[in-house]
Amino acid sequence: MSRTSRRSLAVAVARLLGWAAVAVVGTAAASGVARAAPLSDCSPHSGTIVAVDFAHWGGPLVRGCGLDQHSGYALLHAAGFTTAGDEHDGAGFICRLGDSAFHHGTQYPTASEEACINTPSASAYWSYWLAPAGQDRWTYSSLGPMYDVPKPGEVELWTFGGTNVGGTGGSGVPSLSPDSLRARTSAASEQTTTTTTTTTTPTSTTTTSHTTTTSSSTARTSRRARAPRQRRDTTRRRRHRPSHPSPPRTSTTPIVPAKPTRERASSGSAVPLIIGISLATALLAGAGWVAYRRRRYE
Amino acid sequence: MISFDRVSVTYTGASAPVLRDVSLRVEEGELCLVVGGTGAGKSTLLGAINGLVPHFTGGTIGGRVTVDGRDTATHPPRELADVVGVVTQDPLAGFVTDTVEEELAYGMEQLAIAPEVMRKRVEETLDLLSLAELRDRPLHEISGGQQQRVAIGAVLTAHPRVLVLDEPTSALDPTAAEEVLATITRLVHDLGLTVVLAEHRLERVVQYADTVVYLAGDGTVADGPPAEMFTRTTVAPPVVELGRLAGWDPLPLSVRDARRRAPELHDRLNGGGPAPAPPPQGETLLRGRGVLVRYGEIVAVRGVDIDLRAGEVTALMGRNGSGKSSLMWALQGSGRRQAGSVEVDGRDPKALSASDARSLVGLVPQTPSDLLYLNSVDAELAQADSESEQSESAPARELLDRLAPGVRGELDPRDLSEGQRLSLVLAIQLRAAPRVMLLDEPTRGLDYQAKHELKEIVEMLAADGHAIVIATHDVEFVATACHRVVVMAEGDVVADGPTPEIVRSSPAFAPQVAKILAPLPYLTVAEVECALAARAAR
């Protein structure tokens, strides 16, 4: 690329990010959700950045910030993400993630892709990556989001894909560097430094990092991997390299700030509950009447 | 049918053989009565018939035991199940199923008998033993006598040739015992079964026996017709003892036989009665008024009034389930008492702590071994001493030596004989020095010798100023040992008075001597002996 084109590209992305930042700040102020923190709250010394990569479904990398959260799980929610666990492990294993910034908060993977009854297989799940302050490579988190305590200046990233047993290879391994997501000191530097390559050590940026769920069993037997996704994963793998050295950011995934979802889903209809309870009551009444009649004749 | 050919049985670890060179024959269709003191080897002899000794109990057996042509050395008990049926004194411990009908069928199932044949035999046995209306009842809900009949029926359905009964009536009240014995004799006479029966309380059974096998206690065995055998046994029912005393020959075995010879004894006694014993004059130690005990809806004791005086031995008699045990537990203070008052020494035992209550009223329960949990007699006595440090009585060891001399300290309490165990528990309870002592069915399982020793213990305690209450079915024992009889039925006291009156007025309760010598008011052989000696001295 020529210098001019590079500069214009940088300016365009910076402007985009600037609007995004404004949008995030504005949303955060307007949403009124008590625990959401705007991206500007996070700095290299305080707050933790959490980012979720929806690139698997063609979405952006959504990043948000949380201050003084006691777990990665709380951090996700504080930053405005919605999560869903699976039946087998409970809410502690992140099976689905969603944010209003991407497809109006639809949680991915959807029910048709992953039933979330049992623990998803290691070939397609949300993996949890951490980069504490001063470290420019991703570490596969050894604790789950409920138990990991976010530290100030840390970056957490959630990516979707497959990983091998050691957490060193596979499509779920993040391709971008932590510093590209890290919190910066000023909003202006935010716009500029995010466009630079990730080889420079970042000073302070709020980055949305993917909190990857540490599977409580890294050695879970994999289920039948779904073919299309795997194919997609292999194509991505060509573009990504292992995460230990910080690779230059080559993906074109945009980075957007997280937008907290405000309204909860409706609580559903109470009609099945009424029908069920009345059926059960009818049966119990029948049982009680038979027992009473029996006792009278005994 | 059964033949023992120079049989010796030695248990592992025993120093002397239990049976030594025993040879005897039991012919088909005979009722053979096995007689002997405790520990003489009756159970071993009976066990050898069916092969339990040595296949089940262990030990060495020499010689040959043959039953219906089969050698027990090569046939374990289960192979002899179609020839020999065994009934023990605790029928409930041998029951495997839930209901009467299933229990009757169980033996046949093991013998792989066809279902139609099983069905037929069950119906026959129900009729034979009058159990037809009980066929669906659970086994633990029927009375003791009915349970014993079910146990007999259960072995009878296999159509054995031999029936072996090891003390079948020891746990039963007199009427139930009569039922069971009548059933057995009918089986012998109608079905031609060979029955081998061991009993402690011979007075009911002696008249029916065809052969008596007497175990002297040193391992040898003598057998012969009853009248001949009883001239030389140490254990004998009162009718036989009376016959021996009066010098009758041949010895009468039943009350009827003895009554035919009685007129000559009447003459010798000059129609006079025994010297009346002075009634005990002690102070009233325990006063119970309106004692009410109920278990849910069942009323066990209905407002009973009772007074116990020092130096008096009271017998508490009545059917199983008439409330005797409940009354005793209520008087001791450890049992339920929903209403009424009990006063000992001005205090109510129920309101006191357990250790205070037992220093007022002591109780020896039906199963004395429930109180024993240590490994040796010495340990138990030491524990008893430490439990009752405040009482002024003699140490437990002394008490035990007075009651049952010669009990070695290192023995395990469970290895003692019934009488010794009873004495041990009695010593433990007496260590707390209660003035009132209650004994719940102490005579069960005791032979004549042990009962005689118990009588002496009781007399000694009464002379010391205790008030003793003994719940028992054994009329002979009551006639010898007790001054007063209280009869209970359905929770009420129906009779309360001196022993001679109560015991003589009822045909079911009269001791044999009273029945023989009626209308003379003698109760025991000892009284007759005293009277004869007094007349002879004059």
Added chain:
Amino acid sequence: MRSAPAHRLRDSGRLPRALHPIAWWIWAIGLVLAVNRTTNPLLLILTLAVLAFVIANRRTDAPWARAFKYYLWLGLFVIVLRIVFQSVFSQGAEAGDHVLFTLPRISTPKWYAGVQIGGPVTLEATLTAAVDGLRLATMLCCIGAANALANPKRALRVLPGALYELGMAVVVSITLAPQLIESVQRVARARRLRAGRRKGWRVLRSIATPVLADALERSLMLAAAMDSRGYGRTGPATTASRRLTGALMLLGMVGLCAGCYGLLGNGAPRFLGLPAILAGAVLCCGGLALGGRRVKRTNYRPDPWRAPEWVVAGCGVATAVMLYLSTGDDASALNPSFYPLRFPPLPALPMIAILIAGVAAVAAPPPPKPRRLAPSQAGAPSRISEPVTAPKVPA
């Protein structure tokens, strides 16, 4: 075990009688398998109601038939325990959760960081734990229903010949259990008579020793009685055939276990599951047939297997099959999540499946009525003599 020709009745089996115990067990196990597939609280409550209905209609009057309420208490205990564990070892709360109360948080050291103690207790977490416990409780109650409806001893009698001794041991222990309890009560009452002052360990010893000695004696007496009545008569069995039987049984059991894991567990490889169960069953049957050849015994009045047995067993199997097949369609309806808090749905097909299980209450024949004894026949009371009036002292 065919009933004798002389006793075969022309009815369809609807006269009052006890249903074959295996039919009830198949029905109950079908329900257990069905309940295993769902955590929908409405379906679970419906299952409990169906159980209560069937038991009230078809239980007999035996003492073990009244034991169902203890299973209900056990189920309640399971639910409470689950909720307590969930509250103590909490997993954190989302922003929108309804927090009930907050327990003080106890921080765990770094090397134990996998466990978190304390923290907020949310309604969603409590409900999830309660429903999880409810599923386990329902499965326990299904087994309890089988115990209440089918005489456990008659159920053990239909064991194949090779397992007869095992079944007999269980039957004997069931018979002796009430005696043991009665023994403990008697000894505990007798302890008061000695009023030992020692507490703690000594108390246990003073109760345990007499009870155990008593139990040992009784079991020896029982063994002697059973031996004398012919229990344990076996035909000739060579060592080789015994080893072969043992090997077949072991392999068959392993196959059955693997197959159960494959069917019920999630994530097992495909070849486990139905093929392993079939292979294991074949091996087990072979072992049992081989082992049963040496045991000869007959059955007195065996329970017949007629149309009502087929219907009852079929109900249970149908419920299980319907719930297994319907998993694909409405997985979220069978396992509703409480995050976010919402009313649980009631899927139609599983509901119908569970109601089908309730048909057993009508299909099974009515239980036999106990015969009422006339009071005069209960025992043979003896008459005590008339009370003594005045003492007559002879002159």
